[in-house]
Amino acid sequence: QQQVKQSPQSLIVQKGGISIINCAYENTAFDYFPWYQQFPGKGPALLIAIRPDVSEKKEGRFTISFNKSAKQFSLHIMDSQPGDSATYFCAASPSNSGYSTLTFGKGTMLLVSP
Amino acid sequence: GAGVSQSPRYKVAKRGQDVALRCDPISGHVSLFWYQQALGQGPEFLTYFQNEAQLDKSGLPSDRFFAERPEGSVSTLKIQRTQQEDSAVYLCASSPLVPYEGALSGNTIYFGEGSWLTVV
Numbered sequence: 001q002q003q004v005k006q007s008p009q010s011l012i013v014q015k016g017g018i019s020i021i022n023c024a025y026e027n028t029a030f031d032y033f034p035w036y037q038q039f040p041g042k043g044p045a046l047l048i049a050i051r052p053d054v055s056e057k058k059e060g061r062f063t064i065s066f067n068k069s070a071k072q073f074s075l076h077i078m079d080s081q082p083g084d085s086a087t088y089f090c091a092a093s094p095s096n097s098g099y100s101t102l103t104f105g106k107g108t109m110l111l112v113s114p
Numbered sequence: 115g116a117g118v119s120q121s122p123r124y125k126v127a128k129r130g131q132d133v134a135l136r137c138d139p140i141s142g143h144v145s146l147f148w149y150q151q152a153l154g155q156g157p158e159f160l161t162y163f164q165n166e167a168q169l170d171k172s173g174l175p176s177d178r179f180f181a182e183r184p185e186g187s188v189s190t191l192k193i194q195r196t197q198q199e200d201s202a203v204y205l206c207a208s209s210p211l212v213p214y215e216g217a218l219s220g221n222t223i224y225f226g227e228g229s230w231l232t233v234v
Contacts, residue, residue, distance in 0.1 A: 006156075032217040043118070043205055043225030044157065051217070089156050099217035100147075100170050104156030 003027055004092050006105025013112050019077040021108045023090035026071065030092035032099055035064065035075050038087045038107075047088075048075075080112045116140065118226035120206050126232045127196045135191045135229040139208030145216070146189050147223060148181055149205040157205055163189060164212055196233045203228040 005024045013019045023033075034049035050057045050064040050073065057064045063076040077084055087109050091102040119138040127133050139146050145164055149157035150173075159173040165186035174181070178197075183189040193200055209216050209223040216223065 004156075034222075041227065043207070043227050045225065046222035049217075091156075093213075093217060095214075095217075097170065097213075099213035100145075100162040101159045101173070102149075102157070104158070106156050107154070 003030075003103045004090060004105045006090050006108060008108060009106070010109040011111070013080045013110065015080065015082060015112055015114055017080050017112075019080045019084065019110055019112070020074060021088055021090070021110075022072065022074045023092075023105050024070075024072045025092050027092070027094060027103075028071070029094035029096050030103075031095050032093040033064070033066065033073050034091050034093075034102070035062075036089045036091060036104075038089065044089060077110075080110075082112045082114050085110055085112050118206055118208050118224050120204075120226040120229050122229060123227065124230045124232075126234060129197060129233055130195050131233075132192065132194045133196055133231060135193075135204050135206075135231070137189045137191070137206030137208075137226060139187065139189070139206070140210070140224060141187075143208035143210050143224075145209040145212055145223070146183055147207040147209075148189070148191050149207065149225075150175075151203040151205055151228070153202070160191070160204075162213070193231075196231075198233050201231055201233045203230050 035047045036044035038044040061078045066073045090105045093099045148160040151157040162170040163183040178194045207223045207225040
């Protein structure tokens with residue numbers, strides 16, 4: 001059972017455009033939602049994270065939007081650059097595990113064309 | 115400087131062989147995690163250590179998988195009698211905080227580059 005569903009599987013965006021990746025979850029115990037960026041041959045690296053007490057969080061060109069009632073959250077990358085080309089994973093963690101476990105989506109492969 | 119170091123980076127094992135994967139976390143990091151990432155998939159949680167204590171091993175797929183961190187620093191993930199379905203990248207991550215503190219503070223966990231295991 002896939003607890004965090006991520007879409008799209010792949011995405012091509014022109015340089016300067018907005019990249020949008022969506023995730024949905026079922027487990028209402030999830031209350032920590034990070035996004036990770038992974039380059040080929042490297043481990044994932046945290047981009048930005050949100051907790052349900054806010055509906056939006058922005059860090060530079062990256063914004064998370066969170067809809068608690070719909071159990072959905074999304075990553076927006078503004079002014080997308082070729083260097084943003086990577087695989088992006090949403091994740092979720094429940095407080096009842098002390099946040100020790102992250103459940104990842106299947107990933108979105110983003111290509112930003114020059 | 116270091117980040118999380120994993121070895122070997124690449125391992126080809128014959129089916130039935132035992133393998134050991136090593137993780138050197140960032141010095142002083144309390145928390146250590148192991149994840150399994152199959153090709154084209156997201157990482158899947160295997161186990162979590164707080165110092166030398168293995169507090170969560172709910173993600174270990176079978177009793178062929180065993181992890182230890184005896185002195186609270188280096189960790190080893192051992193896979194006995196490897197099967198083809200064990201082929202994956204095994205990622206180690208560490209954090210200076212316990213997970214609860216990390217989530218509240220926004221502190222990240224730091225992943226290594228992984229050990230790529232292919233079972234033939």
